[in-house]
Amino acid sequence: MASHILPKRVYYTIFAILLFCTYLTVQIAFIDLGAWNTVAALTIAVFKAALVVLFFMHVKYSTKLTWAVVLGSIFWLGILLALTMTDYLTRGWRTYG
Numbered sequence: 001m002a003s004h005i006l007p008k009r010v011y012y013t014i015f016a017i018l019l020f021c022t023y024l025t026v027q028i029a030f031i032d033l034g035a036w037n038t039v040a041a042l043t044i045a046v047f048k049a050a051l052v053v054l055f056f057m058h059v060k061y062s063t064k065l066t067w068a069v070v071l072g073s074i075f076w077l078g079i080l081l082a083l084t085m086t087d088y089l090t091r092g093w094r095t096y097g
Helices: 008-029 037-057 064-089
Strands: none
Touching: 008 037
16 A cells, blocks of 8 residues: 655644634634524534545545545435434424423
């Protein structure tokens, strides 16, 4: 298996981007966007997760089999979230009291 070595500046750059995104998430939490606060925070979180998977887990430079496993796991997570949301959204909500 061929190893891929990146310069340290790439890791420091990705780390700085992750820190900035964390700062951005905190700042967005103080801005009243209504229902869009959650959407903005989750968008930043997905971007950060993608950076971690691609660079720190070296998926960007891996084989097609690794890409297939990563995409399959994301697809499976989507199935689980969709099934959970169909159960959650179709329940009859009752308030007692």
